[in-house]
Amino acid sequence: MPIPDWLRIRRDKQQNAEAAQWVKCPSCGELLYRRELEENSGVCTRCGHHFRLHAYDRINLLIDRDFVEVGAEILPRDPLSWSDRRPYLKKLESDREASHLSEAIVTGFAAIGTFPVALGVMDFGFRGGTMGTVVGERVTYLFEEATRRQLPCVIVTASGGARMEEGMLALMQMAKTTMAVDAHMRAGFPYIAVLTDPTTGGVSASFAFQADVIVAESRAAIGFAGRRVIEQTIRQKLPDNFQTAEFLLEKGHVDIVVSRPQLRATLIRLLDYLVDGRGPGRTLQAVPELAAQ
Amino acid sequence: MNIIVEREKSLEALEQRIEDLRARSARQGGESSEDMRALEDRYAALQRDMFGHLTPWERVNMARHPRRPIASDYIARLDEFDELHGDRQFRDDPALVGGLGRLNGRRIVVLAQQKGRDTKENIRRNFGMVTPEGYRKARRLMELAGRFALPIVSFVDTSGADPGIASEERSQSEAIASCLLTLSRVPVPVVAAIIGEGGSGGALAIALADHVIMLEHSIYSVASPEGCAAILWADASRAEEAAARLKLTSDDLLGFGIVDEIVSEPLGGAHRDADRFVGRVLGTIDAALSHLSNVNRELLVERRRAKYRRIGAWQETSQRFASVAAR
Numbered sequence A: 001m002p003i004p005d006w007l008r009i010r011r012d013k014q015q016n017a018e019a020a021q022w023v024k025c026p027s028c029g030e031l032l033y034r035r036e037l038e039e040n041s042g043v044c045t046r047c048g049h050h051f052r053l054h055a056y057d058r059i060n061l062l063i064d065r066d067f068v069e070v071g072a073e074i075l076p077r078d079p080l081s082w083s084d085r086r087p088y089l090k091k092l093e094s095d096r097e098a099s100h101l102s103e104a105i106v107t108g109f110a111a112i113g114t115f116p117v118a119l120g121v122m123d124f125g126f127r128g129g130t131m132g133t134v135v136g137e138r139v140t141y142l143f144e145e146a147t148r149r150q151l152p153c154v155i156v157t158a159s160g161g162a163r164m165e166e167g168m169l170a171l172m173q174m175a176k177t178t179m180a181v182d183a184h185m186r187a188g189f190p191y192i193a194v195l196t197d198p199t200t201g202g203v204s205a206s207f208a209f210q211a212d213v214i215v216a217e218s219r220a221a222i223g224f225a226g227r228r229v230i231e232q233t234i235r236q237k238l239p240d241n242f243q244t245a246e247f248l249l250e251k252g253h254v255d256i257v258v259s260r261p262q263l264r265a266t267l268i269r270l271l272d273y274l275v276d277g278r279g280p281g282r283t284l285q286a287v288p289e290l291a292a293q
Numbered sequence B: 001m002n003i004i005v006e007r008e009k010s011l012e013a014l015e016q017r018i019e020d021l022r023a024r025s026a027r028q029g030g031e032s033s034e035d036m037r038a039l040e041d042r043y044a045a046l047q048r049d050m051f052g053h054l055t056p057w058e059r060v061n062m063a064r065h066p067r068r069p070i071a072s073d074y075i076a077r078l079d080e081f082d083e084l085h086g087d088r089q090f091r092d093d094p095a096l097v098g099g100l101g102r103l104n105g106r107r108i109v110v111l112a113q114q115k116g117r118d119t120k121e122n123i124r125r126n127f128g129m130v131t132p133e134g135y136r137k138a139r140r141l142m143e144l145a146g147r148f149a150l151p152i153v154s155f156v157d158t159s160g161a162d163p164g165i166a167s168e169e170r171s172q173s174e175a176i177a178s179c180l181l182t183l184s185r186v187p188v189p190v191v192a193a194i195i196g197e198g199g200s201g202g203a204l205a206i207a208l209a210d211h212v213i214m215l216e217h218s219i220y221s222v223a224s225p226e227g228c229a230a231i232l233w234a235d236a237s238r239a240e241e242a243a244a245r246l247k248l249t250s251d252d253l254l255g256f257g258i259v260d261e262i263v264s265e266p267l268g269g270a271h272r273d274a275d276r277f278v279g280r281v282l283g284t285i286d287a288a289l290s291h292l293s294n295v296n297r298e299l300l301v302e303r304r305r306a307k308y309r310r311i312g313a314w315q316e317t318s319q320r321f322a323s324v325a326a327r
């Protein structure tokens, strides 16, 4: 659905629920007025805690014109006939209803500043942002289209890793997306990854850490193994800052840590450095669908 | 306790009796008695019962059998092998063995996840769980293979990449992601053999290949059954159930197009006839390399890309382009 639709649905829902006007910050406990929180890009005005964002809210925050979604028709199946507490297909259905998303990533074209980009935004609210076949296919398709249209690619990650319910087909998406990143890279177009809370497992060990520039959102949990797995393995508690964006910056694994209100401006500056001013991908003509609107 | 090992123990008494009878009849120079034939028949029937058809969980146990051939058993059978150590940055990871070798006269680069035979060696090898330094060594050798046009042969046997603090501090994610990127463009044949456990991204990091060979009772999975059960149900003890659901057996994966060839194992598993079996696996690898060596470099990488491009199971509702998501 286009973003205006999404925003309307959300506002309707909020108006119906009086309690939803106030949100408690899980980090400092402060009661925050929702409108104020939204105006501050979902960052706690008291302690700076970054709330997780819905994919469409994130897109809304980053883009300047409309968003042309592609790959939305790529939808999940149930290749393993998976069922545990509930059948996989039922889990997908309830996540679709709860999140207003058809899968854990939204892909399309947009302009960030004056730069047309291929943009992918993951959403932790759909199956924990896990990568199954659809996420792999949409990411791959996005990079292929970006390469064809000579566009830079921006991917905002939020993922618990590979999706168990699609087994090895999910794991293989790491290989598939890597090859699409590789082709885009060798064609000479920039790729910027924005790592948000949380980015782990199969997504972090593939396209998240293959970008030309890796931006991490402040305090996001980023790592290969999940915190719980490591704690169980070593049988001790990990320090609070372990696997945070700031920790990774100190260890030398991400380029920049930004707080969310600065993200869009940071991306525009990075695109300005990396995009060849004379290249065809520099103008909105690369995305006629966008220019037409 | 490994359930395959337990079963083998239950057969031991019978095996001993057959041995004793054989020895006695050999001493007496007579033909084998009725008793003997009956025992042998019973033994064969028991073996078929126990090992003739293995469930996914039984295969998990087979893949982890303490006597299953491990990477060093294959490497020992190469014509030649010279190990090359270290990632040139931090340290040498003993869980990933790499080097130059020769298989049936052909020069190759070897990458292998190495478990240990006993507890002491397993601790040294970190149970085959590779750290970022191991993956960075692997990547260095992949690039070396590309420069000198040497095909890459990898032996995959890990429950997963190392999940420790130090591995996170040195970015396990980046190390694996870089291996994948390198394998996706290296212009030489890549053949991977899943010889035991293929656990998650830690296995795939050296298994993105033109030809993936899987041993019949090996497993290859998005997560270890224990890990999957912990993630989904917060209960690692439901590993057997997870194993059944994950579709991690060789036949499942051949069906999905994720592996290209299965090497069938002797009844009771690879370790029952290890010497001959290891030779057969190396022969299969050699045949795949012969086939791939005829393909020109660009086409090779193009085919590799096309092979992985197809993998998945999704549906498409309408045309590729839609500004409105189908809900």
Ligand SMILES: [Zn+2]
Pocket (backbone or CB within 6 Å): A025, A026, A027, A028, A029, A030, A044, A045, A046, A047, A048, A049
């Ligand atoms: Zn707060």
